[in-house]
Amino acid sequence: MEEYVGELWHKLVTRVADKQHAEAAVNLDEISKTAAIFFRALGGDAGLNLSAAASTRHGARRGWRDRLASSGERIELSWRDGETLRLPEKIDLFSERSLNRDMYLWLTALSAADVDDNLPWIVRNQTATLATLTRFPGLVSRYYRLVGALLLLRTLPSKLPIEEAAQESAIRQALQQPGSIYDLPTAKKPFQPVLLWTHPSPPVNASNKVSSSDGAPEREQSDDKNVAKSRRKHAAERTDMPDGKDGFLMMFRAESLFSWTEYINVNRPQDEEDDIERAALAAEDMDTMTVARDGETSVAKLRFDLDLPSAGEDDTPLGEGIPLPEWDYKKQVMQPDYCRLQEYVSPQAQPCELPTQLRRTARRLRSQFQALVPTRTWLKGQQDGDEIDLDAWVRQEADLLSGTHADGRGMYRAQVNQQRDLACLLLADLSLSTDAYASDHARVIDVIRDSLFLFSEALSATGDRFAMYGFSSLKRGNVRFNRLKSFDDRYDGLARGRIQAIKPGYYTRMGSAIRQASALLAAQPQRQRLLLLLTDGKPNDLDRYEGRYGIEDTRMALHEARQQGLRPFCVTIDNEANEYLPHLFGVGGFAVIRKPEDLPKELPLLYAQMTR
Amino acid sequence: MENLPFYQSHGSEIELFERAWRNNLPLLIKGPTGCGKTRFVAHMAAQLNLPLYTVACHDDLTAADLVGRHLIVDGQTVWSDGPLTRAVREGGICYLDEVVEARKDTTVVLHPLADDRRILPIDRTGEILAAPPSFMLVVSYNPGYQNFLKGMKPSTRQRFISLAFDFPSAAQEEAILIGETGIDEMLAKRLVSIANAFRALRDHDLEEVASTRLLVYAAILIKDGCEPTLACRAAFVETLTDDPETAVALREVIDATFGL
Structure with a gap:
């Protein structure tokens, strides 16, 4: 009974205190893509993520209803740091949905403005406001609508003690006439948060x-x-x-x-x-x-188990290891010889045949891909062409002489030229994450293995030159690059055996692997060179190769590949890939396969589409 | 000279073009789509008073399409000059637009014309044409990433002197808009500001960015009485993207510039 009454009371007071408008709420999820593009278009840093902000205790005065329901003491502020732009998870301040939405866009626009971060908070926000309004005059009316609506929600200065009233008046003036306040008066209690402004990374420095x-x-x-x-x-x-x-x-x-x-x-x-x-x-x-x-941390504990195998168990290293550079985005410098990449080849691999369950699909793919084999033929009887089709001409003249009606066929020969001057390197992610189950009966690594098999079958039918490598890494000193088939190897039982022997392990230092693959591919004489990356997630490694550092290094490696005239393309089964792949591969530079079990069939088809 | 196509210079490209022409050097112009390459060549041809032959290259373009071929006319074969041959005979400018689109075996016919020999051998007729001093070969291409599978043979590329074009600076682009369409300065400023906002999205959200040409289109629509946000949507948003969410974001940028 006591509990029941308590629950009722809680419902009652929170409803009374809740000045939010749930029906007009706009969630960050609905608007995040628009906001992200808007942010970049307005000059914001393209490498930033967008994410929801943590709620913080603001400590300012609350209304009696809030105090009664002990709600309203936390608030989600927006701020920005080197990696992320943070916006509230949900905005439901106003009763009009369009105002809540405008609030998101306004916060985005304000965060994109380039102002000196060292200015005092109140000055910085006014400067940013002025800069944004000058550059985008269309926002002026929206801004003042927002200010008007927001001021109605703030406590009036007349209802506050003197010091806080002075503070509140200053904030009100700064909102209404940005650029007019240079100093924020101090008060004992913190002021109410100003939701139209971005806040410095909350209180912790x-x-x-x-x-x-x-x-x-x-x-x-x-x-x-x-x-x-x-x-x-x-x-x-x-x-x-x-x-x-x-x-x-x-x-x-x-x-x-x-x-x-x-x-x-x-x-x-x-x-x-x-x-x-x-x-x-x-x-x-x-x-x-x-x-x-x-x-x-506990994640690090988990990773501790991933030690390297003993030398006897491990794949056979080939050569000394190749030093490779790595990009540090914070310093904006290339660190020469920062990583060491080691090429491995599996010693246990025994020559084998294609697994039986793949044979039917492989046969079908082979016949489909044989149609892509280059042909260079002359077409006769064309309306237009380089050469005269003498046969057709003689026939027509003869027809005319014998009084038969000429059928108006073309009298030229044209050459159809389908040159396939193409080399492709497939780079497969073999990190430990591929050990996860992709569906009820197959792990990601199994899906990748089948994809590699079918891909090789299809490509050997076209005659395109191709190579296949797998990669994983354990910190910068140990980037592992598994040779499955080099450009010069034949696709034979041994190559199949190496594909059969792939196993998941370690992490994903994508940049180094891409650099090495680019170097191999760039040495090929073909005109079109495709670097195909098969992966299941973001770049990461045990050391700082994570988050933006990893992404930016990978991006730089891809940029270098493009400069060498290669075309990188990524095929991924990571459902969240849309958040970071556009930054790495550009629009149209990647494909997300929603159902991992479809990958083996999809991959050759994607290749056919790309190279047609 | 009253028919001189409008062209706003943004550097020393006019001077360089004239020097190349005077000294019989072939010229390669590279730059993003719609930044004024073709307009520049048309302007220069008019200024130097030379006939201009423009060929838009594509991957089915053969050497015969450039040089010429035999046609059958009334039971006789008749030789018909291609645009390149005509330009050589008349001593004009031959302009190959988007030359990387053409196959390598096609561009090879340019080689003897593009070095100090300056001749055009025509295999089918056995003729060898020597180019007069006023003849000039100009090629252009767009180094955007969609051309990565293509690219030019180094042996072709090294026969040209090269000019890089990019989108003009904001002030110059405003001048172009005003010169081209006669809109007022305020409007030109806003349009250029939108275009530059969209250009920040290159490679990340948009494959191609708003070209000066699209800006001119938008200005023409507005000049004709079209409501500005509507004109910008038609000229930019729907042209640049098919993705509905990206389109919403681009519209927000336009609304932020013109207001509601």
Whole structure:
């Protein structure tokens, strides 16, 4: 009974306090693509991701209804850092849907403005507002509509204590006449958040706290598993890792949320942390996640198991290893000889035949692909052509002389020329993620293996030159490049045996693999050279090769490939690929296969379409 | 000279063209689509008072299409000059647009014309034409990435001196719009601002970006009384993308410039 009444009360007070307009809400998901393009068109950095912002406690005065329902104390602010543009997950401030939508676009436009980040917050936002309104005068009317609607939601200065009233008036003036306020008066209580402005990365200033003891690459954020689901970022705060000598062990866990949020400077290795689900739930409720940089996050623990096999078990390395550069986007420099790539060939591979279940499809593909074999023939009886078709002409003259009606056939010969001057290198991702199950009975690696088989069958029918390699990596010193079939190898039982022997392992340092593949492909004399990348996810590796660093290095490697006159194309089974592949491969430079089990059949067809 | 096509110079390209022409050097012009390559050649041909033969290259273009072929007329074979041969005979400018689209075996016929020999051998008639001093060979191509499967043979490419074109600066582009269509300065500024916003999306969201030509189209529509946002949608949004979500974003940029 007590519970029942409590629930009723909760419903009642939250409804009273809820000034939001659920029916007019606009979600970030609905608008994210539009907003992202809008952001880039207005001059925003094309490498930024768009994601939902974490809610933060603003600490400002709330209305009595809010206090009663203990709601409204958190707010989702928008901000931008080197990797991400963050916007609220949902905007439902206004009763008109169009206003909520305009609010998103306004925040996007404001974030795209190029202003000095070192200006005081209030000045910076006014400068950005002015710059945006000058460049896009069409936004002026929308801006003032938004300001008008927003001011109605803010507490009137007359209802506030003197200091806060001065502050509020300044903000109001800055909104209505951007550029007129240079200083924000101080007050004891924080002011109400200004939702029309972008905020500095909320309250934590990350740059001061970064400390890395040995300069080694560390992992930046370890919460990808949880965040991927809710698309919500936690404000991350970095703190020094204590050395553990003076620590007392904190024995109680998520009983009280406070013990989670307040970072106590003790070494608390997460050996016992297997209850990931509960940890994720607790993390949802936290404002700030404190991650110390000792590389011992639970994800790192998991990765620890992926050690290299012993020398006897491993594939046979070929040669010394090839030094390759890597692009550091933060410094905007190419780091020469930063990675070492090792070419391997599987020693256990035994020559084998095509697996029986693929034979029927292979036969069909072969006959389809034989139609692509180049032919250079003369067509007779054309209306237009390089040469005169003497036969046709003589026949027509004879017909005319004998009084028969000439049928008006063409009297020229034309050459149809279907040259296929083409080389293709297929680069397959063999990282550990391909060990996952793609469907009920096949792992991703099995799908990739079948694709490689069918692809080779199809290409050997066309006579196009092709090579196949697989890649994976374990940090920068060990990029593994598995030779399945080089351009000079024949496609025979041994090549099939190597395809049969592929197995998943390690990570995805895409840039180095692409650089090596480009070098091999660029040495081919053909006119059209296609670099086909088969993958199941983003570039990543154990060290800092992750997130934007990995993406930007891969992008640079692809850029180099294009400069060498190669054409990169990506085939992926990653359903979220649309978020990053356009940045890497451009529109029309990639294909997403929704059902992984279709990949073996789709891949040869894609190839046929591309090279026709 | 009153028929001189309008052309807004943005550097030393006019001077370079004249020097190349005076010294019998062939010229290669590269630049994105719609940035004024063809207009530039037409302008120069008119200024130098030379006949201009333009060939739009495609992958079925054969050497015979350029040089010429025998035709059957009234039971007789008659030799018919192709555009290249005609330009050589008359001492005019032969302009091959999008030359990378042509196959390599076709572009090889240009070789003897494009070096110091300056001759055009015609295999089918046994004739060898020597080009008069006023003849000039101009080729152009668009180095956009859709041409990566193509590209020019280095042996062809190294016979030309090259000029790179790009979209003009904002001020020049405004001048072009005003010169070409007579719209007012404010409108020209806004159109150019939209185009530059779209150009920031090159390679990421859009395959091709708004060309100066599209800007001129938009200006013509507006000049004709078309409502500006409508004209921009027709000229830019629907031309540049087929993807509905991208189209929405592009429209937002236009609305942000012209207002609602």
